[in-house]
Amino acid sequence: MKPQMEGGEGAEGSSNCDRNWAELAGDVLIVIFLKLGMFEVLGAAGSVCRSWRKVAKEEPVFWRRINMIDNGYFCFGNWYGSKLIHATRIAIDRSGGHLEEFAVNDFADDEMLRYLCDRTSVLKKLVLVSCAQLSAEAIAQTAKRQPLLEEIEIKFGPFSEQLTEIVGTACPRLKSFKLNHTRYNMPPLDPDNEEEITSNDDEALGIAKTMHQLRHLELIGNRLTNEGLTAILDGCPHLETLDITRCHYVNKDADMYARCARLQSVMFFSLSYYGLDRVWDDA
Template identity: 45%
Template sequence: MASSSSSSPLGETNETRNWLELPRDVTAMILHKVGAIEILESAQKVCTTWRSISKDPSMWRTIDMHNPGDLFSMPYSLEKMAMHAVDRSCGELIDINIEYFGTDELLQYITERTGQLRRLRLVCCYDVSDEGLSEAAKKLPLLEELIIIFGNITKEGLENVGRCCPRLKSLKYNDHGSLCFASDDEALAIAETMPGLHQLQLIGNKMTNRGLQTILHGCPHLESLDLRQCFKVYLGGALEKLCSERIKDLRRPHDSTDDYGFDTTVYDGFESCDDDSVVDDSVDDVFSYGGYSDYDDYTKLDEYYDLSDFDELFFGD
């Protein structure tokens, strides 16, 4: 018997999936994974069902405005789009990520419309100032996680966040590493105002051993500590032992940054270099100065000098 001309090859069907027939919760999950920008710019315009789901406040409890950073090529205003997304949350917003376009005005807009925020992510937001973050922090008593990757926030902003956000458990405060400059300002601000921290990431921070000791003393609940590219921290002896005993997840200054995901350019004050080209010569040079050449000898050094004075002994003020 001749086969029907309508028959399909083995394993193939003529059926097509009708996306409009998916359960509402499944569609909502798919749209949420698409992201806030794509929902507002295109997905909500597909059909009335998708638009209805896109206007549900539960869709906007988490707002991720991830973008490539090329703001001049975008045909829309990310700041206005973020404000519209915040409005749709109807006060239910608990997590927001703003990258490259965050400003003091946008932070004010966000905090005036939600008191439930648990997580705030500021990536390359150079238009967010200490004053702007400080004012926002006053309205974020439930904040548990703050992420600041590059930007202009200093110890002042950190201090005010610590004082206003007593539930803060996780802080990422990352910058470009520096081979020349040293400062414990931010470390002291963290240690003095954020005793409840469990996770702390300080990639590229300029703190010294003194700053690290202060953090370990002021943040007794720390379980995770990331010190990558903190080139003025020299672990060894008692300080190394203390970190190893206290911290479950410890990333050391010269550990790899391959999994970091952001620019790892290191600055030496005059020119920059890639992270992979940074050679760990500084520690050997320091120990050679005092007649010590390896980490075993560093233990001997630790027996005679208070580690809090380590940088002053070798580098001065």
């Protein structure tokens, strides 16, 4: 039999097999866990052994940011929905009141936001995507209970015309606000057979009145007009980037071009009822 030399391939393999992974130092485990996804820490990594589970449960640094959007699961049926809700609540509990960023998709409802607000008051970023079960009232109450919010993104979800003013008043530190209304405010394909959606500047005026610290604003599919956009530009002096893609009632005339010239980036895009109407480059 060929002898194994010290430091050779055989010795290294033996060392790997004999290593006690349960004895890894806590700071090393933290580095490893931070490279994993949230579900891996909740499930596999936290189930390896007692010491790993202790770090996964009791180290709040893992749970300051909870992203349930990139979870790899689709919420088809009550079974998946209940599993995701249960996992989300566990993650919120483990944050120990230090949760700063929370992103969730279609399975979120009013009760989940109440659960969130009962367990943290230091939230800085809130992302809600395709949350059809959520009410505008729940979003308003969340904003009132999270005054440190700096970033809010609502995509394909409920949003009343008065909510921008409520959110802006409740969250004076707001620097980024993204509202995507595309599914709800698209013009009808056949205006002769469907009720036409009309312009409305209520949301824009709410932003202009209350969100004076905004740096980034996205209003995709909004019904604001030049009047509403002008109010935003006047009321948000720190604004750097603006995205009003598919805002069909904004007319980029010479005056609007001049008003947007101070911004670092502007995105305009408009569709006619029957196809591409016009595309504007950054101002």
